[in-house]
Amino acid sequence: MNNLICKYKDKVFESGKETILCGIVNVTPDSFSDGGKWYGKDKAIKRAMELIDAGAKMIDLGGESTRPGSTYVEIEEEISRVVPVIKELKTMTDVPLSIDTWKADVAQAAIEAGVDFVNDITGFMGDPKMAEVVGKSDVGAILMFNPKIARPKHKSSANFPSFGGEGAFTDEELKSFEDMDIVEVMKKYLEKSLERAEKNGITRDRIMLDPGIGFALTKKENLKLIDKIDAIREMGCFTFLGVSRKRFITNILTENNIDADGNNEEGFENRDEASAALTTLAAYKGVEVLRVHTMKHHRLAKLVADSVRLNEVIEDVNFKPYSL
Numbered sequence: 655m656n657n658l659i660c661k662y663k664d665k666v667f668e669s670g671k672e673t674i675l676c677g678i679v680n681v682t683p684d685s686f687s688d689g690g691k692w693y694g695k696d697k698a699i700k701r702a703m704e705l706i707d708a709g710a711k712m713i714d715l716g717g718e719s720t721r722p723g724s725t726y727v728e729i730e731e732e733i734s735r736v737v738p739v740i741k742e743l744k745t746m747t748d749v750p751l752s753i754d755t756w757k758a759d760v761a762q763a764a765i766e767a768g769v770d771f772v773n774d775i776t777g778f779m780g781d782p783k784m785a786e787v788v789g790k791s792d793v794g795a796i797l798m799f800n801p802k803i804a805r806p807k808h809k810s811s812a813n814f815p816s817f818g819g820e821g822a823f824t825d826e827e828l829k830s831f832e833d834m835d836i837v838e839v840m841k842k843y844l845e846k847s848l849e850r851a852e853k854n855g856i857t858r859d860r861i862m863l864d865p866g867i868g869f870a871l872t873k874k875e876n877l878k879l880i881d882k883i884d885a886i887r888e889m890g891c892f893t894f895l896g897v898s899r900k901r902f903i904t905n906i907l908t909e910n911n912i913d914a915d916g917n918n919e920e921g922f923e924n925r926d927e928a929s930a931a932l933t934t935l936a937a938y939k940g941v942e943v944l945r946v947h948t949m950k951h952h953r954l955a956k957l958v959a960d961s962v963r964l965n966e967v968i969e970d971v972n973f974k975p976y977s978l
Contacts, residue, residue: 660892660942661860662750662770662794669892672964673937673956676712676752676945677705678898681735682719682727698739699746706749708949714773715739716754720869722813733763744768752796756817758783765791771862773894775869776800777847780818789854796894797847798864799840801871804831811870822846836875837882840865844889862892862943868900876902880932883939896945897932898952899925930955938963 657670667674681698702713717735718727727735732755740751744767752771753764758781761772770793777797778785788795802811803819806828823831823846831839844863851861863886865879886893897903899916907914907924914928915921930951933944937959946952961968 658887658890658892658942659859660794660862663792665750665770667892667942669940669942672960673933673941674711674943675709675949675952675956676714676894676943677702677708677710677949678896678945678947679705679713679715679739680719681715681717681739695738695742699742702739702743703746705949706747709953710749710949712750712752712771712943713743714752714754714945715769717760718755720775720815720817724815726815729757729759732757732760736760737763737767740764740767740769752794756780756784758787762787765793769793771796773864774798775864775866776803776817776819777844777864778850779803779822779843779847785850785854785856789851789856794860794862795851795856796862796864797844797851798869798894799843799847799866801836801839801866801869801875804828804839804843805870807832808870810872810875814870836871836878837885840879841885841889844886848889848891858890862894863889864894864896867895867897868902871902873902873905876900880935883936883941887940892942893940894943894945895936895941897936898929898944898946898948900929903928903932926951934959 657668660667679698679702705713715736717732736753743751750770752773753761753769754773755761756774756776761784772788772793773796774784775798777800800817802814802817803822805811865883865886867876867879883893904914904925907928912924913921914925916925926948933952933955936944937956940963
């Protein structure tokens with residue numbers, strides 16, 4: 655497996671090392687996972703620092719929920735939610751920050767505030783100005799395959815809000831995506847994302863690619879994209895994967911009569927434990943960055959999986975406890 659790098663500003667991430675856990679901070683009143691628990695500057699900053707103290711090596715900040723049924727947030731409102739948090743965190747930590755937005759004006763404001771990555775859930779397809787904004791900066795880019803844009807008429811797309819993207823693909827391309835294997839759709843979508851990036855001076859060593867788990871996909875498609883995650887590495891970029899608390903995990907649990915109700919403690923705990931099982935799998939497969947809501951289960955999972963994957967380079971334990 656050839657090692658990759660991902661540059662951001664004057665720094666670099668290298669693959670072939672420990673999996674990076676990216677902590678999620680939703681500065682929104684309507685997140686699907688925490689229902690606005692971290693909405694507001696002080697709460698968001700507190701949560702980010704808690705995640706960092708618990709082991710997060712990256713923080714992803716978002717000012718607009720993208721869950722099914724969510725509503726559009728005006729640009730100025732989104733900026734007002736995230737920029738004060740970014741500015742304050744940059745005085746408190748060197749851990750890289752990413753802004754989760756598909757809007758170029760929000761990305762520009764976040765870049766000026768000091769953010770290190772732009773995490774675009776449309777892969778530069780939603781806002782035609784986004785690639786140019788990122789290209790004129792020195793930040794890294796996280797580009798997601800967005801099935802809502804690739805298959806707007808698919809039954810799984812019905813409840814998701816619009817993420818722009820009109821005209822990103824021809825009618826012929828959209829038609830071909832309808833019956834195409836989901837891994838092939840992802841590859842074709844992300845290749846077009848990479849073309850837009852490269853036209854704006856953003857090289858692949860500044861890019862992470864995200865398979866878009868949980869966005870307008872069936873349960874089977876989600877599982878297949880995780881199983882075939884190596885397809886992203888073959889495109890020459892870091893892999894950025896977000897599976898934490900996704901609905902298909904809840905479905906797997908409930909289908910097996912396991913409590914996955916996020917409104918009670920046991921259900922929430924079960925969802926996080928099940929999410930961490932996928933962290934184990936992904937870390938073992940060499941996924942470079944995992945986007946997660948909590949550190950507790952995910953850090954344990956990735957530590958064990960990393961140890962297996964990196965067994966040839968890690969040091970042996972002290973065997974004194976085993977001596978007779």
